[in-house]
Amino acid sequence: MRVLVVDDERTIRETLKEILEDEGFEVFTEELGSRVLERVRELSPDILILDLFLPGISGTEVLRKMNEEGLTDRVSVIIVSGHGTVETAVRAMKLGAFDFIEKPIKYEKFFNAIQSAVSRRKQEKTLNKDYSNLPLRQAKEKFERDYIVSLLKRFNGDLKKTASFMEIDISNLYRKLNKYGIDHEENGLD
Template identity: 65%
Template sequence: MRVLIVDDERSIRETLREILEEEGFEVFTEEIGTKVLERLSELEPDILILDLFLPGTSGMEVLKTLHEEGLTQKIAVIIVSGHGTVETSVKAMKLGAFDFIEKPIKYDKLLSVIESARSFLSGQRLDSRALSEFLELPLKKAREEFEKLYILEVLKKFNGDLKKAAAFMEIDISNLYRKINKYGLNHH
């Protein structure tokens, strides 16, 4: 798998390159936001690790362009930032980011997210077979089953953080907690 790391801090780029190459990834780096789209078409990476604060074009602007062009469906974009807020994280996820990691980066966390991205890219999505299973259910039951799966995936995306998950789903945290209990989901 190919990974493009975009960060203006050389030490972060080189450390991530070293770690990911040891894990068997083909790794490329870039430091300037304005060159990201060009590098993406040139390299065709599977995963993009993107810093939010870059010289030229910001990481959020790059993510927005990728989302508008439908590329976030093909490339797993992992946002990294030392200045992340819940709002920034939610905005990034709504623009198609696969995950959001705060700096300083915990490398075991990054490798876990990359492994999830690898599974996602390998086709672990709601496919037509799964959809046909929903079509066998009455509407109310299908809605409940979908809601349960949706909540599980959002919780997984935010590593069990109820506050971030609720903000992303645009529901009150107490409502999310009620749904978790209703479906007997483990949110830890």
């Protein structure tokens, strides 16, 4: 899998590159925010590690542009920032970020985010194959069910966070859980 690490601090870029290469990833680096979109299009990375404060344009602006172009559907974006707030993290997630990690980066949290992103990319590739052989209505229902289950796992079974991320109220989430027979307690999502 390909990873693009974008950070204006050389030591962070080099450290993350070394860690990821030791885990078998093909890693590329960039320091300028103004070059990120071009590099994403050129390299087609599976994962983008993106600092928020970059020379050129900010990581938030890069993420916004990626979201507008639909690139966040193809790349798992992990935001890293030393100046993050809850609001910044929520805004990033709504713009399509997969995860948000505060600096200084803790290895365990970083590696967990990478493993989750890898898992997501593999699941998406499998899911895309699964839907193409179904009629539209069945594909839509299967996708919605899989999407809800993946979000529940992402938010560790927290129904409020899942509903908030989906931008629906919790009663609608319960209705969808019932409709698709999803038992979040039985599946270890509680």
